[in-house]
Amino acid sequence: MKKVIPALVLGAMVGLQAHAAENKDFNYHVDRFADIEVLRYEVPGFKDLSLQQKKMLYYLSQAAQMGRDIIWDQNGRYNLKIRKTLENIYTNYKGDRNSKDFKAFEKYLKLVWFGNGIHHHYSNDKFTPEFSREFFEEQVRALPADMLPVCKGKDAQHLIDVLAPVIFDPTVMAKKVNQDGTQDIVATSAGNFYGPGVTQAEVEEYFAKMKDPNDPTPISYGLNSKLVKDKDGNLKELHYHLNGLYGPAIAKIIYWLDMAKNVAENDAQKAYITKLIDYYITGDLRLFDEYSILWAEDTKSDVDFVNGFIESYSDPLGMTGSWESYVNFKNKKSSERTEAISNNAQWFESNSPVDPKFRKENVKGVSAKAITAAMLGGDAFPSTAIGINLPNANWIRASHGSKSVTIENITEAYEMASHGNGFNEEFVIDAPTRKLLEDYLYITDMLHTDLHECLGHASGKLLPGVDPDALKENGSALEEARADLFALYYLADPKLQEIGVLDNPEAYKAEYYKFMLNGLMTQLNRIELGKDVEEAHMRNRQLIAKWILEHGKKDKVVQLVKKGGKTYVKINDYKKMRDLIGQLLGEIQRIKSEGDYAAGKKLIDTYAVKIDPKLHKEVLNRFSKLDIPPYRGFVNPVFRPAYDKNGEIIDVTLDYTESYTDQMLRLSRDYSTLGCSAH
Ligand code: ZN
Numbered sequence: 001m002k003k004v005i006p007a008l009v010l011g012a013m014v015g016l017q018a019h020a021a022e023n024k025d026f027n028y029h030v031d032r033f034a035d036i037e038v039l040r041y042e043v044p045g046f047k048d049l050s051l052q053q054k055k056m057l058y059y060l061s062q063a064a065q066m067g068r069d070i071i072w073d074q075n076g077r078y079n080l081k082i083r084k085t086l087e088n089i090y091t092n093y094k095g096d097r098n099s100k101d102f103k104a105f106e107k108y109l110k111l112v113w114f115g116n117g118i119h120h121h122y123s124n125d126k127f128t129p130e131f132s133r134e135f136f137e138e139q140v141r142a143l144p145a146d147m148l149p150v151c152k153g154k155d156a157q158h159l160i161d162v163l164a165p166v167i168f169d170p171t172v173m174a175k176k177v178n179q180d181g182t183q184d185i186v187a188t189s190a191g192n193f194y195g196p197g198v199t200q201a202e203v204e205e206y207f208a209k210m211k212d213p214n215d216p217t218p219i220s221y222g223l224n225s226k227l228v229k230d231k232d233g234n235l236k237e238l239h240y241h242l243n244g245l246y247g248p249a250i251a252k253i254i255y256w257l258d259m260a261k262n263v264a265e266n267d268a269q270k271a272y273i274t275k276l277i278d279y280y281i282t283g284d285l286r287l288f289d290e291y292s293i294l295w296a297e298d299t300k301s302d303v304d305f306v307n308g309f310i311e312s313y314s315d316p317l318g319m320t321g322s323w324e325s326y327v328n329f330k331n332k333k334s335s336e337r338t339e340a341i342s343n344n345a346q347w348f349e350s351n352s353p354v355d356p357k358f359r360k361e362n363v364k365g366v367s368a369k370a371i372t373a374a375m376l377g378g379d380a381f382p383s384t385a386i387g388i389n390l391p392n393a394n395w396i397r398a399s400h401g402s403k404s405v406t407i408e409n410i411t412e413a414y415e416m417a418s419h420g421n422g423f424n425e426e427f428v429i430d431a432p433t434r435k436l437l438e439d440y441l442y443i444t445d446m447l448h449t450d451l452h453e454c455l456g457h458a459s460g461k462l463l464p465g466v467d468p469d470a471l472k473e474n475g476s477a478l479e480e481a482r483a484d485l486f487a488l489y490y491l492a493d494p495k496l497q498e499i500g501v502l503d504n505p506e507a508y509k510a511e512y513y514k515f516m517l518n519g520l521m522t523q524l525n526r527i528e529l530g531k532d533v534e535e536a537h538m539r540n541r542q543l544i545a546k547w548i549l550e551h552g553k554k555d556k557v558v559q560l561v562k563k564g565g566k567t568y569v570k571i572n573d574y575k576k577m578r579d580l581i582g583q584l585l586g587e588i589q590r591i592k593s594e595g596d597y598a599a600g601k602k603l604i605d606t607y608a609v610k611i612d613p614k615l616h617k618e619v620l621n622r623f624s625k626l627d628i629p630p631y632r633g634f635v636n637p638v639f640r641p642a643y644d645k646n647g648e649i650i651d652v653t654l655d656y657t658e659s660y661t662d663q664m665l666r667l668s669r670d671y672s673t674l675g676c677s678a679h
Contacts, residue, residue: 192226305326345363421628491512524615
C-alpha cells in the first residue's frame with residue numbers, strides 16, 4: 001500500500017531548469033470527457049539509452065500490456081464481456097455518430113476504458129450510462145454473431161440478459177470497493193476477488209486460520225488468489241498462475257519477461273526476473289517473497305520494472321493484489337536528490353517526533369531514485385501514481401529494505417499540462433502566496449514524494465506480536481497519513497539545506513499551503529455533493545488538514561477566512577503548523593505500532609470522512625468556472641522496434657501521436673488474453 005496518487009495539481013510552473021522535458025512544444029493534452037482528462041507523457045532520455053536497454057524496455061513494455069485483461073476481470077466479473085460488447089458496437093455502428101445516444105455511448109465507453117471496468121477508478125462508484133437501454137439492446141442485436149462475446153451456444157439475448165442489469169440498474173454492483181465498516185464489505189463490493197456468496201466473516205476466518213502470529217516471515221496471504229465456494233459450499237482459493245486462474249494472460253507475460261531476461265543489464269537483474277517467472281509459473285508466494293528481496297536489493301540496474309499482483313486497495317479487505325506494471329529507467333540527474341535523502345535515512349528516523357520505542361534502530365537499505373516511466377500497465381494505467389515504494393511485505397521492508405521511486409516525467413506532465421489553468425488565481429489567498437507556490441511548489445512537491453516514499457512508509461516499527469492488518473478498513477488511510485506527515489514534517493527541516501536538496505528554508509511553506517488547501521477544500525472537487533470522502537489518500541489528506549485546523553484553533557495557526565464571499569485557507573503560523581504535524585505523526589505512529597484499531601477508527605471518523613455541504617458546494621461552483629478536470633490519466637507512447645533483414649531489433653523509437661480511442665482499441669485488439677470463460 002505504498003504509493004502516492006497526485007493531488008489536484010496546481011497551475012504552478014516552476015524554474016524550467018528543474019524540468020527534463022526534451023521538446024518544449026510537446027503536446028500533453030490528448031482527450032477530455034466527463035470528469036477526466038487524458039494526457040500523454042514524454043520519455044526524456046530514451047533515445048540516448050543503449051540498444052540493449054531499449055530492447056529490454058520494449059520487451060518489458062509488452063509484458064506490461066499483456067496483463068491488461070487481468071485487471072479488467074479483477075475489477076468485476078462482467079468487465080471483459082462489457083468491454084468487448086461496447087467496443088464491437090462502437091466499431092460496428094452504422095448510424096449517425098453525432099446522435100445523442102451515440103455520443104452518450106461513446107462517453108460511457110471512454111469512462112469504462114479509463115476505469116478498467118464499469119466503476120470509477122477513484123470514487124469506486126458505478127458509471128451511469130446516459131444512453132438508453134433500448135439503444136444498447138438494439139445495437140447488441142445488430143452485431144454479427146462472431147462479434148458477440150459469448151461462449152458457444154449463447155446468443156445476443158443471453159448477452160443482453162446478463163449485461164443490461166449490470167450496466168443499467170444502479171443497485172447492481174453499485175460500488176467496486178465498499179469501505180463502510182457497518183456492512184459486509186466483501187458481499188457488498190463488486191470487485192472480483194471473492195466468488196458469489198462468500199461473506200466477510202468467512203474470508204476473515206479462512207485466513208485467520210492460516211496465519212501464524214509468531215511467523216517472522218509470513219507470506220502475503222491471499223495476494224494472488226480468488227476465494228470462492230465450491231459446489232458443496234466449501235471455501236477454496238483459486239490461485240493466479242500459469243496453470244491456474246488467468247493462466248493464458250500469465251503465459252504471455254512470462255514469454256515477454258523471458259525475452260527481457262535475455263537482455264538484462266546484469267546477473268542480479270537476471271536472477272530476479274528468473275524468480276519472478278518461477279513465481280508466475282507456480283503461484284507460490286514464497287517465491288514471490290524471494291523475488292521481492294532480490295528486486296529490492298538490486299540498486300545497480302538502470303532499467304527497472306514492476307510486474308505483478310502488487311497493491312491491494314481494490315480488495316475491500318486489502319489482501320489480494322491488483323495486477324499492475326510500471327516499466328522505467330533511472331533519471332540519473334534527479335536521483336542525486338533522492339540519494340542524498342536515502343543516505344541520511346537513519347538520521348531522519350532517529351530524529352523523528354515519535355516515541356523512540358516505535359522508531360527503527362536500524363533503517364535497512366532504503367534506496368531511492370527518480371525514474372522515467374516508459375510504459376504503464378494494468379492497474380497503473382491510465383490513472384497512475386507519481387511515486388511508489390515496494391515491496392509491501394513488512395518483514396521484507398524491515399530486514400531487506402525497500403525501493404522507493406519518484407516518477408519524475410509523470411509529475412512533470414501533470415505540471416506542464418496545468419500551466420495557466422487559473423487554479424491559483426481562484427483558490428490561493430493572495431499574491432505573495434501565489435508567488436511562493438510558483439517558485440517552490442514543483443521542487444517541494446517532488447521532495448514530498450521522495451520523503452513520503454523513501455522515508456515515510458519505511459519509517460517506524462510494529463511492536464512485537466502486533467498484526468500488520470490490525471487497523472483493518474482504516475489501515476490504508478492511516479498508513480498514507482503516516483507517510484505524508486513524515487514528509488511534511490521534514491520538508492521544514494534545516495537538514496534539507498544541509499544535504500543540499502533545497503536552497504531556501506522558507507520553501508516548505510509552498511507545500512504546507514497546498515496541502516491545507518487541498519485537504520480542506522480543493523480535493524472536494526472530486527466528490528459529488530452529498531457524498532462522503534471514501535478513497536484512502538483523500539481521507540488521509542482531509543484527516544491531516546482538519547486535525548491541524550482543529551488543534552491549531554486556539555492559536556489561529558490555520559484559518560478558513562472569507563474574502564469577497566469566497567472561502568480561503570490562511571496560514572498564520574507555519575512553525576506551529578509544523579509542531580502540530582509532528583504531534584499527529586507521533587500519535588498515528590503509536591496507533592500503527594500498537595495496532596490500536598479503536599483510536600485509528602476514531603481519528604478517521606472524526607476528521608476524514610464528513611464534508612461541510614456548504615463549503616463543498618462553494619468549491620464545486622468555483623471549479624465549474626475553471627473547467628479543470630478532477631482526474632487525469634495517460635496514454636502510453638507506442639514502442640516502434642526497427643528490424644534488420646534477419647529479424648533482429650536494431651533500434652526502438654517512441655511514437656507519441658496515438659489518440660486515446662485508438663490506443664484503447666489497439667490494446668483490446670493486440671493484447672486480449674482472456675476469453676469468455678475468464679470469470
Ligand atoms: Zn503512500
